[in-house]
Amino acid sequence: MRHVISALVMNEPGVLAHVAGMFSARGFNIDSLVVGRTEDPNFSRMTIVVIADERTLDQVRKQLAKIVTVVKVRDFKDTPYVARDLMMVKISAPPATRSEIIELANLFRGHVVDVGQTSLLIEISGEEEKLDAFVELLRPYGIREMARTGVIAMPRGASSVTPGAEEDVKADPAKPTMSKPSTKAALPTKRQPTQQELEATPPG
Structure with missing residues (x-):
């Protein structure tokens, strides 16, 4: 039975060789394989048509997902497309x-x-x-x-083969910054004379 699989992969050299090598090593039958750019220059999309039964289709999905450069895998078996x-x-x-x-x-x-x-x-x-x-x-x-x-x-519809929100890398919250200590030297304060010193001072 023919099945259509969509895989979102990293847009970098060697990805196609990794995917084709996996299919060859596992003996999966590829009817067609198309790869091209997406709306995001960091990713490419592979559309793979395979001849497989349900058990083999499940193995194809799992093996594709194990490849480091494969971001997301989806088959359209139960999805209108x-x-x-x-x-x-x-x-x-x-x-x-x-x-x-x-x-x-x-x-x-x-x-x-x-x-x-x-x-x-x-x-x-x-x-x-x-x-x-x-x-x-x-x-x-x-x-x-x-x-x-x-x-x-x-x-069809609003569904898409893109990384889910839970898969997106979120930035760490900003850490509070410590204020720098002042580099200005403290000015010396003038000492006030005591009452005894005032009484002992002769009138000028």
Whole structure:
């Protein structure tokens, strides 16, 4: 069964190698893996599609969470989400069939991004099933080349794959500062004469 997993990871060298190495060492089957920047330059987001049963899916989550550079892991098994795939496909398109291919691309909300003398390059995005159906309709015309990005996904609604408040590092409260002692020397105070000294002093 196919499962979609989203992992928030640190944006630093070697993270992709760590994740891919874990999947390889454990023998997990990756259908697609996409990694890209997020709204925070310190983090990247990995969207991983795996072929696994429930037990294997649980192992994948736990093993991903053990990687130091992985901040948060979430699978969309029980979560409504939106998933999209992007594809570019180059089709043999002589003048006799070019209009048919363009009309077909328009029906699937695709866009012609390059026109050659005997070919068309079409860009299309959507759910995997939509792209698969488009590919099957294009095969009779002759597919010369095709590239797909793989699935990216986000949960619907206000839910998000970001570090929770309890996981955020909070700053320590500021410590009270001690006031510095005054460096000014105390002025000597003038001693007042006693009554006896006043009486003994001759009048001037």
